Amino acid sequence: GQSLEQPSEVTAVEGAIVQINCTYQTSGFYGLSWYQQHDGGAPTFLSYNALDGLEETGRFSSFLSRSDSYGYLLLQELQMKDSASYFCAVRDGGRGSTLGRLYFGRGTQLTVWP
Amino acid sequence: GAGVSQSPSNKVTEKGKDVELRCDPISGHTALYWYRQSLGQGLEFLIYFQGNSAPDKSGLPSDRFSAERTGGSVSTLTIQRTQQEDSAVYLCASSLRSERYDYNEQFFGPGTRLTVL
Numbered sequence: 001g002q003s004l005e006q007p008s009e010v011t012a013v014e015g016a017i018v019q020i021n022c023t024y025q026t027s028g029f030y031g032l033s034w035y036q037q038h039d040g041g042a043p044t045f046l047s048y049n050a051l052d053g054l055e056e057t058g059r060f061s062s063f064l065s066r067s068d069s070y071g072y073l074l075l076q077e078l079q080m081k082d083s084a085s086y087f088c089a090v091r092d093g094g095r096g097s098t099l100g101r102l103y104f105g106r107g108t109q110l111t112v113w114p
Numbered sequence: 115g116a117g118v119s120q121s122p123s124n125k126v127t128e129k130g131k132d133v134e135l136r137c138d139p140i141s142g143h144t145a146l147y148w149y150r151q152s153l154g155q156g157l158e159f160l161i162y163f164q165g166n167s168a169p170d171k172s173g174l175p176s177d178r179f180s181a182e183r184t185g186g187s188v189s190t191l192t193i194q195r196t197q198q199e200d201s202a203v204y205l206c207a208s209s210l211r212s213e214r215y216d217y218n219e220q221f222f223g224p225g226t227r228l229t230v231l
Binding site for chain 1: 118145147149155156157158159162164170172173205207209211217219220221222223224225
């Protein structure tokens with residue numbers, strides 16, 4: 001079956017850097033994406049990696065190593081508004097799965113302290 | 115333009131009753147998804163519609179759950195004979211078509227919070 005592992009909680013102070021790791025085990029793989037969800041809000045897209053390496057978007061970066069079935073989201077210059085849940089999600093596309101289907105991890109609750 | 119909208123925002127029902135949840139995707143998005151999120155949990159895939167293709171229903175937890183998409187736009191998720199374990203937030207998302215090597219992000223609606231008493 002499919003499984004994604006990420007830490008349940010991370011805490012940090014404003015201005016710090018935090019890394020949220022995600023390891024996955026899926027029958028197929030077409031990319032790893034990250035979504036942010038504030039309490040009571042809808043998930044919003046942050047980044048997507050289909051190939052190995054680092055993708056940078058402002059204060060956020062995402063990394064993928066397909067050989068290690070591993071990725072991470074790096075948040076720099078943390079701000080209070082970054083306090084939210086962060087989910088990694090895999091496009092499986094493997095046997096019995098369509099390319100549109102995403103498998104989500106359980107999410108990492110990030111708390112940023114002043 | 116408008117984002118994904120869902121209605122109702124909250125639904126309280128009694129065990130055994132049927133409920134219908136509605137999703138209006140972003141205009142022009144051919145792909146539509148339903149997810150379920152229980153308290154403190156990740157998103158659980160339910161069903162995926164892509165254009166006129168047969169939907170991917172592999173995530174529906176039981177035959178009490180069904181969904182349809184009329185005219186390639188609005189979708190309705192129906193839960194029959196609701197159970198307490200159906201209580202969750204039901205999220206709808208839409209996107210442009212995702213091809214094999216071309217990912218299109220999913221845009222989520224605000225969700226419907228379903229409470230089964």
